[in-house]
Amino acid sequence: MDNDVRAQIHGFIASRYPHASIGDDEDIFSLGFVNSLFAMELVMFIEKNFNIRIPNEELRIDNFRTTTRMAELVERQAVAVGQG
Amino acid sequence: MTTVGVLGAGVMGTGVAQNLAQTGHRVVLIDLSPHILEHALAQIEREARMSRLLGGPAVDVPSVLSAITTGTEPDLLAEADFVIENITEDWDRKRRLYPTLDRACPPGTIYVVNTSAIPITKVASVTSRPEQVIGVHFMNPVPMKEAVELIPGYHTSARTIQRTRALLTAMGKKAIEVKDSCGFVSNRVLMLTVNEAAYLVYEGVASAETVDEVFRSCFGHPMGPLETADLIGVDTILYSVEVLYQEFADSKYRPCPLLRQMTDAGLHGRKTGKGFYSYDEYGRAIRAADRAVAA
Numbered sequence: 097m098d099n100d101v102r103a104q105i106h107g108f109i110a111s112r113y114p115h116a117s118i119g120d121d122e123d124i125f126s127l128g129f130v131n132s133l134f135a136m137e138l139v140m141f142i143e144k145n146f147n148i149r150i151p152n153e154e155l156r157i158d159n160f161r162t163t164t165r166m167a168e169l170v171e172r173q174a175v176a177v178g179q180g
Numbered sequence: 181m182t183t184v185g186v187l188g189a190g191v192m193g194t195g196v197a198q199n200l201a202q203t204g205h206r207v208v209l210i211d212l213s214p215h216i217l218e219h220a221l222a223q224i225e226r227e228a229r230m231s232r233l234l235g236g237p238a239v240d241v242p243s244v245l246s247a248i249t250t251g252t253e254p255d256l257l258a259e260a261d262f263v264i265e266n267i268t269e270d271w272d273r274k275r276r277l278y279p280t281l282d283r284a285c286p287p288g289t290i291y292v293v294n295t296s297a298i299p300i301t302k303v304a305s306v307t308s309r310p311e312q313v314i315g316v317h318f319m320n321p322v323p324m325k326e327a328v329e330l331i332p333g334y335h336t337s338a339r340t341i342q343r344t345r346a347l348l349t350a351m352g353k354k355a356i357e358v359k360d361s362c363g364f365v366s367n368r369v370l371m372l373t374v375n376e377a378a379y380l381v382y383e384g385v386a387s388a389e390t391v392d393e394v395f396r397s398c399f400g401h402p403m404g405p406l407e408t409a410d411l412i413g414v415d416t417i418l419y420s421v422e423v424l425y426q427e428f429a430d431s432k433y434r435p436c437p438l439l440r441q442m443t444d445a446g447l448h449g450r451k452t453g454k455g456f457y458s459y460d461e462y463g464r465a466i467r468a469a470d471r472a473v474a475a
Contacts, residue, residue: 160233
């Protein structure tokens with residue numbers, strides 16, 4: 097499940113920036129890619145694709161810096177609603 | 181607490197309402213369509229949630245939403261200290277709207293005209309209070325963009341300017357004052373840039389992606405002119421260029437036929453899911469839209 101979540105998130109980012117090679121633990125903000133529109137696209141993708149609602153207090157940059165952290169965020173919400 | 185009426189719940193009005201509610205103002209958001217008002221509140225909730233993620237302040241979303249009253253009737257403006265008008269960039273509609281505001285608002289209400297191109301003195305001429313009419317050109321997205329153009333009209337009083345500056349400061353805005361002229365500074369230059377970029381696509385000189393790539397890579401712009409057109413709204417771009425063309429009667433502002441056809445065809449950009457680019461359900465630009473007119 098965890099690898100699948102990472103792969104889907106990585107796939108979404110890669111489809112947006114096909115020429116970039118982004119590791120799972122690479123900070124996408126420091127690479128200079130992320131603007132406000134993409135950050136919103138990421139949140140919308142994660143919520144729709146994984147059918148979760150990210151709590152407002154979790155909408156922090158640190159949770160979206162890397163593919164790994166985003167996958168962990170998804171896992172936390174899945175556990176929270178007993179889907180884990 | 182200052183009460184601010186916001187007329188028009190489109191892209192700009194929604195952002196203005198969100199900004200005001202987030203900075204401790206009471207907001208009355210008015211639009212002709214209840215459906216558009218529902219959509220606006222959903223948009224505000226979505227964007228307010230994102231505020232901290234986007235580098236802004238953490239926002240108490242329920243408080244922000246509870247500060248906003250919505251409705252379709254101007255009589256809700258009976259206690260408004262300011263009215264910020266953001267309806268469609270269409271002179272005929274604005275010309276009919278302002279006498280309605282004169283009847284609905286108390287005598288001291290200041291009218292803030294959030295237009296991208298229509299001269300403020302012209303708007304003031306159809307009101308009974310020209311000294312209380314002032315232009316503020318907000319940038320998109322309103323809560324995230326600090327700088328605004330502040331445009332006094334010919335009759336705008338010093339007191340109106342002072343009160344409006346105070347409101348803008350409270351909203352977290354930096355006001356850059358420019359003289360009243362169609363398009364002010366920002367749009368007079370930007371609309372011509374976008375219009376010319378559209379001509380390049382229309383003539384087959386370059387694709388939309390190529391035009392935008394030149395601006396991003398050669399000039400370091402975060403967004404090219406046609407991505408910007410999709411964000412602002414292709415229809416809004418067209419109306420603004422038409423206003424420039426009418427006001428200056430100068431052929432350099434003649435609108436590109438492609439903009440007109442795209443507007444007629446409903447290819448308005450992000451807000452309709454398709455413009456110069458197509459957008460998926462997540463708001464990603466997936467590819468350039470098929471051209472409506474071959475070169």
